[in-house]
Amino acid sequence: MTERVIDRIADIADQMREQASEAEKVGQLTDQTVKSMKAAGNIRLLQPAKYNGLEVHPREFAETVMATAALDPSAGWVNGVVGVHPYQMAYADPRVAEEIWADDPDTWIASPYAPGGVATPVDGGYIFNGHWQFSSGTDHCDWIILGAVIGDKEGNPAMPPVHLHMILPRKDYEIVDDSWNVVGLRGTGSKDIVIKDAFVPSYRTMDSTEVMDGTAQRKAGMTLPLYLMPWSAMFPLGISSAVIGIAEGALAAHLDYQRDRVGANGTAIKDDPYVMYGVAEAAADINAARQELLANIDRVYDMVEAGKEVSFADRAAGRRTQVRAVWRAVSAVDQIFARSGGNALRMDKPLQRYWRDAHAGLAHAIHVPGTVYHAAALSSLGVDPQGPLRVMI
Structure with a gap:
């Protein structure tokens, strides 16, 4: 094997x-x-x-x-x-x-995709300027994908906006070293990125809309189901999986911490039925979040593999599942942390770090439930959502 x-x-x-x-x-x-x-x-x-x-x-x-x-x-x-x-x-x-x-298959690529820059058309490509936050793992990456809007000759965003993904090597951008002082996920080094008058050739750009609606994949002649998967299923999957994994780590740390702990009233925690109830319920919710996320990506992959269209309604239901799974997992972390006693707050205990990191992951834009839930509910009623309700779906 x-x-x-x-x-x-x-x-x-x-x-x-x-x-x-x-x-x-x-x-x-x-x-x-x-x-x-x-x-x-x-x-x-x-x-x-x-x-x-x-x-x-x-x-x-x-x-x-x-x-x-x-x-x-x-x-x-x-x-x-x-x-x-x-x-x-x-x-x-x-x-x-x-x-x-070509020279190193272990070369890493950073992001973010937020349209923090303006790409002004010139012969053969674009002159690119901008400032972005939250480039996770960026110190260890040698390339980057950045979101942009096409600009006019004066460098102002053209209207209506056209969004691009710009791909650049490390020599063309600056990492702002002191830009990641946060309460959670500190080890991700998700620093700011600055670009000043970088030239990006046209072949190192991708139309954001075509990436998200699957046109880019089809134009490129992709045949493997993996590379025909919807962007809105794949990009959030990594982030949502990370948060659920953090919740699983928090549960493991909690169980290790509680195994021999004695409460303030002198009762061994393992003999406290109320705490045991809360631990069991949290464990079930974290497991449910895991299984829900995995079953969801299986469902989409099976559709793609069978050659079926993954409709907007399908994608919206998938995003709803991703978001809800993560909120369920982090809520479960809150339940076990609240039952861990004051010593769990100490910085030399791993549980407080898992708790902080879980909440930091929940704060990512893809986990905001409002428009995702709204779009999924409308789609289930046969209504085709428009405008902002289609973002990241």
Whole structure:
């Protein structure tokens, strides 16, 4: 049986846990963690086989992200965010993948996708300027994908806005070193990015709308189901999987902490039926979140593999499931943390870090339920949502 990445991560579990606290101190993944993840192949899970990628089922990607996040939340988060970029590069212009991976298939690609920059058309491409927040794992990445709007000759956004994904090498952008001082997921090193008058050739751009609606994949002639998966199923999958993995890590830390704990009234916690009830309920909710997320990606993959269209209503239902699963998992973390006593607040206890990291992950834009739930409910009534209700679906 072929060894999987998740098996390699299990073999270095103790090392991953130890590095997690160090990553929080330095504000980015440690070099040792990155070395281990590259050796294991975490970021090559969705990478094309041509460039030593593994082309796994999205379920296996999600399971690996969860396992990594349970050991080291920040490493799991980077696995989920950075690890999805090879899926998109598979259907970018072939010259891009060649530039990124020809010499080193373990080259990592950062983001973010928020349209924080303006791309002004010039001969052969664009002059690009902008400022972005939240570039997770960026210190360990040599390329980046950034969201942009096309601008006019004066560098102002053209109207109506046209959104692009711009792909740049490390030499063309600046990482703002002191820009990640936060309460949770500190080890992700999700720093700001600044670009000043960088030239981006046209072949290193992708139309954002075509990426999100699947046109880009079809134009590129993709045939593998993995690379025909909807962007709105794949990109959030890594982030949502990371948060659920963090919740699983929190539960494990909680059980380890409570095993021999005695409460203020002198009663062993394992003999307190009220705490045991809460622990069992939280464990069931975290497991439900996990199974719900995995079943959801299985459902979408099966549709794609069968050659069926994944409609907007299907995608909206999938996003609803992703969002709800994460909220359920983080709510369960709150339940166990509230039953852990005052000593769980101490900074030398891992449980408080899992609690902070889980809430930091919940704050990501893809986990905001309002418009996702609204769109999913309308779709279930046969109404086709428009405007902002279609964002990230």
